[in-house]
Amino acid sequence: MENNEAEKTKYEIALEKYNTDLSDNDIKAKVAALIEKNLAKNNTEEVKRFLFHCIDLTSLNTTDSTESILSFTEKVNRFADEFGDMENVAAICVYPNMAQVVNDSLEADDVKIAAVSGGFPSSQTFIEVKIAETAMAIMEGANEIDIVIPVGKFLSGDYEDMCDEIQELKDTCKENTLKVILETGALESASNIKKASILSMYAGADFIKTSTGKQQPAATPEAAYVMCEAIKEYYDLTGNKIGFKPAGGINSVQDALVYYSIVKEILGEEWLTNELFRLGTSRLANLLLSDIKGEEVKFF
Numbered sequence: 001m002e003n004n005e006a007e008k009t010k011y012e013i014a015l016e017k018y019n020t021d022l023s024d025n026d027i028k029a030k031v032a033a034l035i036e037k038n039l040a041k042n043n044t045e046e047v048k049r050f051l052f053h054c055i056d057l058t059s060l061n062t063t064d065s066t067e068s069i070l071s072f073t074e075k076v077n078r079f080a081d082e083f084g085d086m087e088n089v090a091a092i093c094v095y096p097n098m099a100q101v102v103n104d105s106l107e108a109d110d111v112k113i114a115a116v117s118g119g120f121p122s123s124q125t126f127i128e129v130k131i132a133e134t135a136m137a138i139m140e141g142a143n144e145i146d147i148v149i150p151v152g153k154f155l156s157g158d159y160e161d162m163c164d165e166i167q168e169l170k171d172t173c174k175e176n177t178l179k180v181i182l183e184t185g186a187l188e189s190a191s192n193i194k195k196a197s198i199l200s201m202y203a204g205a206d207f208i209k210t211s212t213g214k215q216q217p218a219a220t221p222e223a224a225y226v227m228c229e230a231i232k233e234y235y236d237l238t239g240n241k242i243g244f245k246p247a248g249g250i251n252s253v254q255d256a257l258v259y260y261s262i263v264k265e266i267l268g269e270e271w272l273t274n275e276l277f278r279l280g281t282s283r284l285a286n287l288l289l290s291d292i293k294g295e296e297v298k299f300f
Contacts, residue, residue, distance in 0.1 A: 011159045015195060018233055022190040022226065031221045031262070038261040039254075043199045045292055051256045053087040054150065054274045056114055056245070056260060057300065059094055060213070069094055069101045077107045077300050086292075089273040089285065095120075096137035101126050103141025112216060114179070115140075118169055119149035121183075121212035127165055129175075134172045139293050144177040145169070146280075148212060151186050153194055163203035170204030178179045179245055180205035184223035197230035207243035209280065218248025221258050228266040244271065247280025253291050256284055 059072050072092070079088050091112035099115045106113065115137040119125035133298050134145055148167055153162040170178045180200040187193050197208050202218035208227055224246050231242050244267070246259045256279055263271050271277055282300070289297040 009160050011163050011199055011202060014048075014249060015159075015198055015288050018194065018198055020191050020194045020198070022194055023093060024190050024222070027190045027222050027225055029226045030149065033262060034225070034265055035258055038265055039153055039257055042257055044266065046290050047257065047260060048253065048292050049086055050272065051260060051279065052285065053090060054277050055089040055285055056093045056137070056247070056278050057089045057090045058247075058280055058282045059092075059098075060116060060120075064095060064098060064189075065102050066098075069098045070105055072300075073102050073105045076111055077105070079299070080108065081131060085290070090278055092264050093144075093280065096133055096140070096142065099137050099142040100140035112144050112177075113132050114144035114146055114177075115142035115216075116146045116212075117142075118165075119147075120146070120148055121214040123150045124152075127168060130165065131168060131172050134169055138173065138176055142176070144179065144211060145173050146179040147179060148181040148183055149196060149200060149277055151183050154199070155192070156189070159199055164205035165201055166200060168206065172207075177206045177243075178204060179207035179209045179243070181209040181247070182223075182227070183212060183215060184210045184220065185217040185229075190222065190226045193226045193272065194230050197227045201230070201234045201240070201242050207245050208279065208280075209245040209247055211246075211248035212278075213248030213280065216249075219246040219259070220227070220252060221262060224259055224262045225266065228262055231271075232267055241270070241276060243276040243278065244276040245280055247283040250279055250281040250284050253284070253287050256281075256288070 088108050091114045093114040096115040096117050102113050117137050118130035119132040150162050182196045184193050200208050210223050284300045
């Protein structure tokens with residue numbers, strides 16, 4: 001027995017502290033009940049204004065150019081002039097080679113610069129390349145980095161290599177925020193989502209994020225529920241507050257309200273700040289503005 005314990009990695013030992021034997025059907029039922037009970041009462045203008053302030057306004061297109069990202073950033077700069085009664089988005093999220101364009105042109109207060117990195121969206125490249133790309137994105141002005149776990153390593157049980165990568169990239173980020181994308185649509189089960197959440201947090205994630213938006217299914221309420229439960233259990237055990245970011249497939253105001261409801265019910269009011277809750281989206285900004293203003297708004 002002692003030999004078996006000695007052979008376990010610190011990550012396998014960490015996983016044993018949590019219940020990762022989950023039933024997908026059970027999670028589905030719990031999510032449906034939570035939404036039915038809480039969605040209507042959270043459908044308020046105050047909540048929608050808060051959700052807008054949690055948006056990582058995202059442009060991750062093959063067609064992105066210096067000109068298009070300048071225009072994108074300029075809209076964020078003008079937001080305060082046009083909507084002075086609202087707080088701005090939380091961050092602008094771009095490819096790493098566009099971080100400097102945002103950094104050089106962003107004038108809005110309290111808006112962060114996020115860059116995807118580490119071989120986004122597949123995470124299939126050398127760790128040396130991931131480290132270099134991350135370091136360069138930070139050097140160019142990014143203060144938040146979004147990376148994807150090496151899903152293949154996770155699914156094949158190579159937790160140590162997966163976690164070592166995350167830890168190296170967190171070391172590269174230093175005091176900058178590291179968001180770790182699980183790509184939940186590729187993880188096959190609620191149990192795997194729970195395990196990947198726990199491992200990512202133990203390896204140094206400041207946030208855990210559902211998806212890249214490049215693979216379907218992207219964010220789902222069920223994945224969000226499991227991830228938020230993992231964050232809560234991790235906090236109860238360690239005292240460390242980890243942020244949560246659903247991303248991909250957030251196509252309506254109702255979708256955003258669903259994620260808000262899950263965070264509020266599982267993690268509580270303490271997590272209802274844009275330092276611990278983000279929404280990765282581009283289309284949601286105009287949808288929320290239109291809903292809040294009571295007329296169609298096409299600002300972004």
